[in-house]
Amino acid sequence: xxxxxxxxxxxxxxxxxxxxxxxxxxxxxxxxxxxxxxxxxxxxxxxxxxxxxxxxxxxxxxxxxxxxxxxxxxxxxxxxxxxxxxxxxxxxxxxxxxxxxxxxxxxxxxxxxxxxxxxxxxxxxxxxxxxxxxxxxxxxxxxxxxxxxxxxxxxxxxxxxxxxxxxxxxxxxxxxxxxxxxxxxxxxxxxxxxxxxxxxxxxxxxxxxxxxxxxxxxxxxxxxxxxxxxxxxxxxxxxxxxxxxxxxxxxxxxxxxxxxxxxxxxxxxxxxxxxxxxxxxxxxxxxxxxxxxxxxxxxxxxxxxxxxxxxxxxxxxxxxxxxxxxxxxxxxxxxxxxxxxxxxxxxxxxxxxxxxxxxxxxxxxxxxxxxxxxxxxxxxxxxxxxxxxxxxxxxxxxxxxxxxxxxxxxxxxxxxxxxxxxxxxxxxxxxxxxxxxxxxxxxxxxxxxxxxxxxxxxxxxxxxxxxxxxxxxxxxxxxxxxxxxxxxxxxxxxx
Numbered sequence: 165x166x167x168x169x170x171x172x173x174x175x176x177x178x179x180x181x182x183x184x185x186x187x188x189x190x191x192x193x194x195x196x197x198x199x200x201x202x203x204x205x206x207x208x209x210x211x212x213x214x215x216x217x218x219x220x221x222x223x224x225x226x227x228x229x230x231x232x233x234x235x236x237x238x239x240x241x242x243x244x245x246x247x248x249x250x251x252x253x254x255x256x257x258x259x260x261x262x263x264x265x266x267x268x269x270x271x272x273x274x275x276x277x278x279x280x281x282x283x284x285x286x287x288x289x290x291x292x293x294x295x296x297x298x299x300x301x302x303x304x305x306x307x308x309x310x311x312x313x314x315x316x317x318x319x320x321x322x323x324x325x326x327x328x329x330x331x332x333x334x335x336x337x338x339x340x341x342x343x344x345x346x347x348x349x350x351x352x353x354x355x356x357x358x359x360x361x362x363x364x365x366x367x368x369x370x371x372x373x374x375x376x377x378x379x380x381x382x383x384x385x386x387x388x389x390x391x392x393x394x395x396x397x398x399x400x401x402x403x404x405x406x407x408x409x410x411x412x413x414x415x416x417x418x419x420x421x422x423x424x425x426x427x428x429x430x431x432x433x434x435x436x437x438x439x440x441x442x443x444x445x446x447x448x449x450x451x452x453x454x455x456x457x458x459x460x461x462x463x464x465x466x467x468x469x470x471x472x473x474x475x476x477x478x479x480x481x482x483x484x485x486x487x488x489x490x491x492x493x494x495x496x497x498x499x500x501x502x503x504x505x506x507x508x509x510x511x512x513x514x515x516x517x518x519x520x521x522x523x524x525x526x527x528x529x530x531x532x533x534x535x536x537x538x539x540x541x542x543x544x545x546x547x548x549x550x551x552x553x554x555x556x557x558x559x560x561x562x563x564x565x566x567x568x569x570x571x572x573x574x575x576x577x578x579x580x581x582x583x584x585x586x587x588x589x590x591x592x593x594x595x596x597x598x599x600x601x602x603x604x605x606x607x608x609x610x611x612x613x614x615x616x617x618x619x620x621x622x623x624x625x626x627x628x629x630x631x632x633x634x635x636x637x638x639x640x641x642x643x644x645x646x647x648x649x650x651x652x653x654x655x656x657x658x659x
Contacts, residue, residue: 322443427498
C-alpha cells in the first residue's frame with residue numbers, strides 16, 4: 165500500500181513538472197519578446213537561453229514546491245515578469261549587436277560618449293526596483309539585421325507592451341506634469357500604442373525622478389493610469405478619453421476616432437505611420453520597408469475588410485495615391501478635417517437598436533462598394549463674370565461645414581459638376597434597402613461625381629461635409645462604387 169502511494173505521489177509530481185515545463189515553453193516561445201535583458205547579470209538572453217535557464221530551475225524544484233502549484237500557466241507567467249521601456253530615440257542608442265557581443269556593455273555607459281547606454285542603464289536600475297527579473301527595450305532587444313525578427317517585433321509589439329508587468333516611460337523634455345503639453349513623446353507615432361497597451365505605466369522625468377511618486381506612494385507601487393490628474397492631463401494633450409487610456413480595446417471599431425489620435429503624430433519612416441497602428445486596430449499586414457505610403461493604403465484595406473461602421477468614411481483632404489476611395493494618412497481624419505466639437509452628436513457608429521449606414525461595405529477590384537443615400541446638390545454663382553460657384557443643398561438641409569466648398573468659374577466650366585450628388589453615409593437604415601434622415605439630427609457625407617458607367621469618384625474637400633436636417637427624408641439607397649481611379653469616360657472634380 166505504501167509503495168502504491170509513493171508511486172502515485174511520484175506520478176503527480178512528474179505530471180506537475182511536465183505541465184509547468186509545457187506551460188513555460190509555450191509562454192517563452194509564443195508570448196515573450198525574442199530577446200530580454202536579464203537584470204541579475206545584465207546579459208541579453210534569447211528565448212532559447214531563457215528556456216534553458218528556466219528548465220534547469222524547474223528540474224531543481226522539490227516535490228513539495230511542485231505539488232503546491234495551483235496553475236502552471238499563471239506560475240509560468242509569474243516567473244518571467246518583464247518591464248518594458250518607452251522613450252524617444254536619441255543619439256548613440258545601443259544596438260542588439262553591441263549588447264550581444266559585449267556582456268560588460270554597462271562599463272561603456274558614460275554621459276558624454278554613450279548617452280543611449282546610460283539611458284538604458286538607468287532604465288534597468290528602475291526595473292530592479294519593480295522586482296522584475298527581465299527587461300525589454302526597442303533599441304537593443306531586436307536584432308534588426310534579421311528581417312524575420314524585425315517583422316515579428318512590429319506585429320507583436322502591442323501585445324508585448326500589454327503583457328509587460330510595468331511600462332517605464334522616460335520623458336526627456338519634462339520636469340513635471342505641466343510640461344506634458346510640450347513633451348515630444350506625445351507626438352511620436354510609436355508611442356501611441358506604448359501609451360494605450362500597458363495595464364500599468366509609470367512616468368519619469370528627464371532627471372529620472374518619478375513625476376508623481378513620493379514618500380507616501382513611491383513610484384514602484386504606483387500605476388499612473390489610476391491617477392485622475394495624470395489621465396486628465398493626457399486627455400487634454402492627446403484627445404484620448406480617460407476610459408481608453410485605462411482600458412483600451414484594440415480592434416477595427418471607432419476608426420475615425422482612433423485615427424484622430426494618430427493624426428498629429430509623426431514617424432521617421434513613412435511605413436511606420438501604418439506599422440505603428442497595427443496593434444491599435446488589431447490588423448496584420450506584411451512588413452516591407454521601402455514601400456512608402458503603400459503601407460498605410462494596405463492598412464486601410466485591412467481595416468475596410470473588418471470594419472462595419474460608417475465612421476470609416478469620415479475623412480477629407482488628400483486621397484491615397486493608390487486609390488481615390490481611401491485617405492492618404494491619419495491626418496485625413498484629424499483637425500481641421502473633423503474636429504472634436506463637430507464630432508459631438510454625430511453618429512459614427514450604429515447600435516443594437518438601429519443600423520446606421522451600410523455595415524457590409526466591401527472591397528472590389530474597382531473600389532469600395534457601399535450603399536449610400538444620395539441627395540441632389542446645386543452650385544450657386546456668387547457674382548457675374550468670373551465669380552466663383554458655391555455648393556448648395558436642397559431646402560431642409562443646413563450645411564454646418566464652413567466654409568462651404570467652392571469652385572472657380574473656369575474650373576466649373578471645364579468640369580461641369582452639375583451631375584454631382586451628395587452621398588449620405590450615416591443615415592438610419594429602415595425596412596429593405598431604404599434609409600431615412602430625421603429632423604434635427606446631424607449627418608455627414610461627401611460629394612460624388614459620376615465617372616463613366618462604373619461608379620462615382622469621391623470629390624476632394626478640405627473638411628468632412630456635415631449638415632443638419634430641417635426636414636425628414638426617406639428614400640431608396642443606392643449601391644455606389646467609390647472608384648479607385650478615374651474612368652477615362654468620366655470627369656473629375658477632385659483636383
